[in-house]
Amino acid sequence: MNKAQTWEYSPAPESTDHIQLKDRYDLFINGEFVPGVEGRYFDTINPSNEEKIAEVAEAGKADIDKAVSSARKAYDKIWSKMLPKERGKYIFRIARLLQESAREFSVIESMDGGKPIRESRDIDVPLSSAHFFYYAGWADKLEYAFPGRTANPLGVAGQIIPWNFPLLMAAWKLAPALATGNTLVLKPAETTPLTAMKLAEIIQEADLPPGVVNIVNGAGETGKFLVNHGDIDKIAFTGSTEVGKYIMKSVAGSGKKYTLELGGKAANIIFEDAAIDQAVEGIVNAIFFNQGHVCCAGSRLYVQEGVAEEVISKLQKRMESLIVGDPLDKNTDIGAINSKMQLNKIKKYVKLGKDEGGTIYQSSCPLPEKGYWFAPTIFTDVSQSNRIVQEEIFGPVLAIQTFRTVDEVILKANNSPYGLSGGLWTDKGSKIFKVTQDIRAGVIWANTFNKFDPASPFGGYKESGVGSEGGIEGLSGYVNLV
Amino acid sequence: MFLDKLLYAKPIDQIGAQERVTRLFSRSIKKDSKVQALHLALSMIDLTTLEGKDSPGKVKQLCYKASHLHDSFPGLPNVAAICVYPTMVAIAKKALAGTGIKVASVATAFPSGMADMHAKLDEVKSVIDAGADEVDMVISRGKFLRGDYQYVSDEIAQVKDACGETHLKVILETGELVTLDNVRLASDIAMESGADFIKTSTGKVSPAATPPVVLTMLEAIRDFQTKTGKKIGMKPAGGIGQAKQAIQYLVMIKETLGHDWLSPDLFRFGASSLANDVLMQIVKQTTGQYQSKDYFSID
Numbered sequence: 102m103n104k105a106q107t108w109e110y111s112p113a114p115e116s117t118d119h120i121q122l123k124d125r126y127d128l129f130i131n132g133e134f135v136p137g138v139e140g141r142y143f144d145t146i147n148p149s150n151e152e153k154i155a156e157v158a159e160a161g162k163a164d165i166d167k168a169v170s171s172a173r174k175a176y177d178k179i180w181s182k183m184l185p186k187e188r189g190k191y192i193f194r195i196a197r198l199l200q201e202s203a204r205e206f207s208v209i210e211s212m213d214g215g216k217p218i219r220e221s222r223d224i225d226v227p228l229s230s231a232h233f234f235y236y237a238g239w240a241d242k243l244e245y246a247f248p249g250r251t252a253n254p255l256g257v258a259g260q261i262i263p264w265n266f267p268l269l270m271a272a273w274k275l276a277p278a279l280a281t282g283n284t285l286v287l288k289p290a291e292t293t294p295l296t297a298m299k300l301a302e303i304i305q306e307a308d309l310p311p312g313v314v315n316i317v318n319g320a321g322e323t324g325k326f327l328v329n330h331g332d333i334d335k336i337a338f339t340g341s342t343e344v345g346k347y348i349m350k351s352v353a354g355s356g357k358k359y360t361l362e363l364g365g366k367a368a369n370i371i372f373e374d375a376a377i378d379q380a381v382e383g384i385v386n387a388i389f390f391n392q393g394h395v396c397c398a399g400s401r402l403y404v405q406e407g408v409a410e411e412v413i414s415k416l417q418k419r420m421e422s423l424i425v426g427d428p429l430d431k432n433t434d435i436g437a438i439n440s441k442m443q444l445n446k447i448k449k450y451v452k453l454g455k456d457e458g459g460t461i462y463q464s465s466c467p468l469p470e471k472g473y474w475f476a477p478t479i480f481t482d483v484s485q486s487n488r489i490v491q492e493e494i495f496g497p498v499l500a501i502q503t504f505r506t507v508d509e510v511i512l513k514a515n516n517s518p519y520g521l522s523g524g525l526w527t528d529k530g531s532k533i534f535k536v537t538q539d540i541r542a543g544v545i546w547a548n549t550f551n552k553f554d555p556a557s558p559f560g561g562y563k564e565s566g567v568g569s570e571g572g573i574e575g576l577s578g579y580v581n582l583v
Numbered sequence: 584m585f586l587d588k589l590l591y592a593k594p595i596d597q598i599g600a601q602e603r604v605t606r607l608f609s610r611s612i613k614k615d616s617k618v619q620a621l622h623l624a625l626s627m628i629d630l631t632t633l634e635g636k637d638s639p640g641k642v643k644q645l646c647y648k649a650s651h652l653h654d655s656f657p658g659l660p661n662v663a664a665i666c667v668y669p670t671m672v673a674i675a676k677k678a679l680a681g682t683g684i685k686v687a688s689v690a691t692a693f694p695s696g697m698a699d700m701h702a703k704l705d706e707v708k709s710v711i712d713a714g715a716d717e718v719d720m721v722i723s724r725g726k727f728l729r730g731d732y733q734y735v736s737d738e739i740a741q742v743k744d745a746c747g748e749t750h751l752k753v754i755l756e757t758g759e760l761v762t763l764d765n766v767r768l769a770s771d772i773a774m775e776s777g778a779d780f781i782k783t784s785t786g787k788v789s790p791a792a793t794p795p796v797v798l799t800m801l802e803a804i805r806d807f808q809t810k811t812g813k814k815i816g817m818k819p820a821g822g823i824g825q826a827k828q829a830i831q832y833l834v835m836i837k838e839t840l841g842h843d844w845l846s847p848d849l850f851r852f853g854a855s856s857l858a859n860d861v862l863m864q865i866v867k868q869t870t871g872q873y874q875s876k877d878y879f880s881i882d
Contacts, residue, residue: 107842108619108833113611219609378802379599414809422838431611528594548596 110424113431115218120205126294127158128318129301131171132311138163143318145294148215149428149437149472157294160317165326168286168315172257173332175312176284181254185282189240192279194307195300196233199272202303203227206296210268211428213295215437215473216391218429228553229272232571235555236276239576243281246573252580254282255358256334259327262297263340264290264439265394265495270339271297273570275314276555281579283335284313288327290340291320292440325351333357337578339396342493342519342564349567360568360578362396362560364493365521367542368514369399369550372507373407375526379548381415384499387524387550389423389435389477393497394443396565397522399550401490402479402501403510409503413481420464420477427469435497438473447475447496454480454489454500485516493519507532511539520562524550543569585775586732592771595763600795607838608794608831617830621865624829624857625652626660627847629687629818631855633668633694633786642671646678648882653862655878656869662858663847664717668693669710676714687717687752691742694756694785696721700738707745717750718742721785724759727769735769736776743777752780752818752851757796758788766796770803780816782853791821792853797832801839814843820853826864829857 125142127134142156160168180188199206203226210221243252258278262270267289278285289297301316317323321344328336328351338348339362352359369387371380387399404412428436438444455461459480468474479499483490490500504510514523523542527533533547543561546552553559553571560569568578612620630649632641642665649662664685665675675686688710692698698706707718720742726734743751753773757766773781781800784791797819804815817836823829829852836844844850859879867873 108623108837108845109616110610110612111614111616113613374594376596376599377593379596379603382599382603431609528596548599549602 110432112427114427115208115222115429115431117208117212117429120208122155122209122295125156126298126318128160128164128168129298129304129314129316130164130168131315132305132309134301137161138167143291145213145292147212148292148439149469151472154212155295157298157318159319160288160323160326162326164317165286165323165330168317169257169259169330169332171312172284172286172315175310176254176256179310180284180313181282183282184241185243186241188279188282189237191307191309192233192237192240192276195303195309196230196237198303198307199226199230199233199300202299203230206268206299208429209299210296211436214264214267214293215428215439217433217436218431219433220391225266225269228555229269232269232272232276232555236280236575240280243576243580246576247580247582250582252281252576252582255579255581256283257332258283258285258335258337258579259330259333260285260287260337261324261327261340262287262289264293265391265396267293268296268300271300273339273575274337277570277575278337278579279313281576283579286315286317286327288317288319288324291318294318328352335359335579338362345566358578360560360570361566362570363521363564363566364519365396365398365561365565366401366491366493366517366519367397367399367522367524368401368403368510368517368540369524370510370514370526370536371402371404371408371412372525372527372529372532373405374528375408376528376548377408377411377415380526381412381419383524383526383548383550384412384416385419385423388499389497390551392435392438392475394439394495395551397544397551399522399524400494400499401514401517402499403504403513404501406503406505413501416479417462420462420479421466423464423466423477425464425466425468425474425476435477438475438496441473443495444473444475447494447498450489450492450494450496451478451498454483454487454498457483457487457489459483459487459489459500485513491517507536511536514540518564521565522546586736586772592764592768595767595799597763597795600763600798604794604798604835607798607835610834612830612834618865618868620830620833621826621861621868622660623833623845624826624852625861625865626663627851628662628858629664629666629820629851629853630662630858631666631786631820631853633666633689637668637671639671639674642667642674643678644882646675648880649679649684650682652858653866653879656862656866659862659865663851666719666853669706669713672710672713672715685716686714687719688713688715689719689721689785691720693719693721693754694787696723700741703738704741704745707742711746711749715749717752718746719752719754719782721754721756722769722773724756727760727765732768732772736772739773739776739778750779751777752782752816753778754782754785754820756785756788757783757792758790763795763799766799767803770800771807774803774807774815778815780818780851782818782820784821786821786853792819792823794831794835798835798839801835805840814849816849816851817844818851818853823852823854824856824860826857826861829861
């Protein structure tokens with residue numbers, strides 16, 4: 102009879118015809134796009150082909166001063182005095198405009214950051230507009246969020262966001278700050294400034310009063326100017342624990358409030374009574390989502406010994422079917438590593454893992470020649486004492502250990518300076534309650550992983566952060582309660 | 584005894600299975616890969632007529648269609664088989680002589696399976712005598728749901744015995760087994776007991792082949808191969824009428840079982856209306872235009 106055939110998917114790239122990108126983006130201050138005072142620009146490149154997409158103005162100290170003072174003016178004169186329901190209307194408008202431009206935002210997000218279009222289209226962009234919708238609804242209902250109290254805005258917020266979910270993190274920061282009556286200066290990450298600049302265009306289109314939202318670009322230096330600015334009432338930061346510690350030191354004694362969403366090294370636990378095939382899918386989703394550039398990634402896997410062999414061999418097979426490549430191809434599962442710097446960091450850790458005696462397995466998928474790429478990777482034969490088990494790699498690299506009892510795995514899961522997230526897989530409901538209560542992490546998923554919703558708070562224990570974003574809790578970081 | 588082990592089978596998480604299906608079905612199949620998939624799907628069809636009102640005339644017409652799918656469009660494959668009731672086997676066999684298309688017959692008191700074992704085995708022998716190349720049996724769902732797995736295993740083994748070299752497809756009727764845990768267990772029992780193929784449904788019970796059920800069965804087949812080295816075939820049946828669905832299932836096979844299963848030897852679609860939709864899409868992919876439905880013969 103007929104012989105079996107090989108059948109490969111033809112390229113299915115998302116079209117880029119419909120997007121509008123300028124060659125150069127200025128700073129968004131006081132409702133207008135203005136060049137930086139020092140006139141410096143830096144390139145933002147496409148990590149999947151190393152080609153320049155656009156150049157972006159770099160904000161210096163004078164620009165930060167301008168941005169903060171325009172935010173202050175907008176706060177004093179307009180935003181803090183506006184009726185809450187009117188504020189809500191503006192935020193609803195941003196949410197709708199974002200939804201209307203969803204396709205364009207998805208493509209630009211994938212070009213600038215390297216993430217697969219499947220994720221930017223199905224997760225980043227829709228979740229971003231959902232966030233604006235959610236907090237728009239709270240704007241005139243704060244008295245129900247904080248019964249018996251009055252929630253006053255803080256003033257001007259400085260917000261610094263990372264490169265792993267550029268638009269989504271902007272939404273997480275902007276939406277609650279605006280809903281509670283604050284004005285703000287947002288600094289996107291230097292490798293992924295473009296969707297924030299497109300968001301600035303939407304904010305203009307939404308007719309938001311000038312100065313309520315200011316967006317400035319630049320790297321660590323620019324961030325420092327913002328953190329240390331004397332007229333900022335609050336710093337909201339998402340990024341590395343290292344920078345988070347710097348911010349805590351800087352704002353100590355200044356009266357500035359802060360929320361920090363930092364690193365993680367989440368334990369993902371597979372018990373032997375779990376639904377194995379779905380758990381394997383969950384492992385893939387936990388560590389390879391967004392190339393592993395996820396602070397809540399399930400990067401420490403614990404598998405109960407009775408099923409370890411089965412789980413690992415199924416995981417290895419599953420890794421072979423992951424498609425790594427062009428972020429704009431609709432069939433791509435894993436896109437490009439965000440930057441050369443990050444790629445080097447991942448390589449350093451993988452070398453370390455090998456040097457420390459870990460057994461490495463990598464998917465044999467072909468990788469494109471140009472651009473920054475890293476194959477899905479797992480390590481077995483490692484222990485709590487290995488650095489790749491202890492430190493955040495922020496890449497598609499999973500460290501796998503086995504365990505024997507529930508108590509043992511809870512101890513090991515908590516044996517980390519981080520406490521942002523976690524996951525467990527079991528068919529037994531009572532075990533879910535036991536384990537989730539005993540693990541110190543901000544969010545723990547049972548029989549799923551990496552699920553997000555604007556109504557659900559997100560934040561970490563220990564070195565994973567201070568305060569929560571999302572949900573009612575996300576409002577409290579932006580208000581003074583009296 | 585293998586049954587003891589099977590009873591401790593791993594659970595299947597319904598929500599997780601559905602998520603995996605959604606992910607697989609979102610693959611974008613375009614251009615060459617689409618054309619190839621459509622041809623492949625066509626070659627995997629078990630063109631089916633299983634109605635009380637079936638007559639020799641109807642069956643002969645269907646058989647002609649099986650080897651002349653769309654003669655105005657050259658280069659098309661034939662379907663894999665014709666699937667009929669026992670009384671139609673001889674007629675189909677004669678009508679298909681020389682085409683290479685197989686004749687599959689349902690048996691064992693299809694669709695309910697409510698007959699004693701002797702009657703079932705007699706029926707199997709009679710369809711093989713009449714020339715059936717493949718036998719599609721049903722399991723006793725009542726026994727299964729009561730926990731009498733031994734009975735189900737024995738009946739499959741006996742039918743396989745009666746089949747000899749004839750290909751045996753075991754219909755689980757997953758719509759009556761309800762849970763994915765049951766689907767997995769029934770799949771394992773069928774494979775361990777001698778099935779060459781496992782098949783979702785009779786087409787007489789709703790729901791028929793649902794995507795999570797097919798995924799669960801494919802995963803069972805994959806695990807069985809890992810354990811024993813044997814390759815068991817798969818046949819979803821009922822409710823697959825569109826080319827798009829067929830392509831989605833091909834994606835599911837490719838990413839769950841690999842290329843070996845992308846062949847009528849190991850995968851079939853049980854369908855009556857699928858062929859015409861696939862044909863319509865093949866013509867569209869080649870000419871760039873949809874032909875009216877009236878250009879595709881109904882048999």
